[in-house]
Amino acid sequence: xAMVIQNPRYQVTQFGKPVxxxxxxxxxxxxxxxxxxxSSQAPKLLFHYYDKDFNNEADxxxxxxxxxxxxxxxxxDIRSPGLGDTAMYLCATSGYGYTFGSGTRLTVV
Amino acid sequence: xxxxxxxPAALSVPEGENLVLNCSFTDxxxxxxxxxxxxxxxxxxxxxxxxxxxxxxxxxxxxASLDKSSGRSTLYIAASQPGDxxxxxxxxxxxxxxxxxxxxxxxxxxx
Numbered sequence: 001x002a003m004v005i006q007n008p009r010y011q012v013t014q015f016g017k018p019v020x021x022x023x024x025x026x027x028x029x030x031x032x033x034x035x036x037x038x039s040s041q042a043p044k045l046l047f048h049y050y051d052k053d054f055n056n057e058a059d060x061x062x063x064x065x066x067x068x069x070x071x072x073x074x075x076x077d078i079r080s081p082g083l084g085d086t087a088m089y090l091c092a093t094s095g096y097g098y099t100f101g102s103g104t105r106l107t108v109v
Numbered sequence: 110x111x112x113x114x115x116x117p118a119a120l121s122v123p124e125g126e127n128l129v130l131n132c133s134f135t136d137x138x139x140x141x142x143x144x145x146x147x148x149x150x151x152x153x154x155x156x157x158x159x160x161x162x163x164x165x166x167x168x169x170x171x172x173a174s175l176d177k178s179s180g181r182s183t184l185y186i187a188a189s190q191p192g193d194x195x196x197x198x199x200x201x202x203x204x205x206x207x208x209x210x211x212x213x214x215x216x217x218x219x220x
């Protein structure tokens with residue numbers, strides 16, 4: 001049973017057109033994370049929530065925003081995607097170790 | 110800041126061979142260390158988690174060891190199979206809910 005679910009699996013968006021990626025979890029974990037992973041690179045942390053406490057990484061572009069309306073759901077909003085934002089976006093929760101979703105592959109054209 | 114390094118970056122072995130993947134980290138003050146597998150275009154699948162008080166964990170053909178004092182972990186894969194071909198990532202969990210990934214080892218098992 002999937003415990004961290006990301007939608008959609010694939011997303012193509014136009015340059016500058018806002019896009020929202022979603023993540024839900026059934027683990028009831030307090031901490032949720034968003035990572036960006038570009039080809040052949042390690043995942044890079046964008047931000048994380050400890051419950052509703054939002055923590056932004058210093059080098060996360062302002063173009064990236066996040067919302068967590070409740071424990072189960074977390075959203076990644078990219079306000080004006082650029083070509084350089086083409087990547088895999090991974091959502092994760094932490095309890096006993098990390099559990100990742102299957103990711104959303106975003107392509108900006 | 111924690112730095113996690115994985116060597117080699119790529120490894121190619123014939124089917125049936127036993128192999129070891131290496132992970133080193135600079136800050137030994139970790140809660141745990143986790144090994145993941147990532148298939149191309151997919152998310153990360155957790156393989157093994159070793160708590161800081163543990164020395165090793167085993168799951169099937171996989172065995173992971175942890176030596177905090179030397180800042181090293183190894184992932185041992187016995188009797189490799191083509192289906193083991195993937196990128197293997199190690200990551201440490203440090204204080205402040207900080208999770209640091211290595212750059213990964215790309216493994217190819219040749220039939």
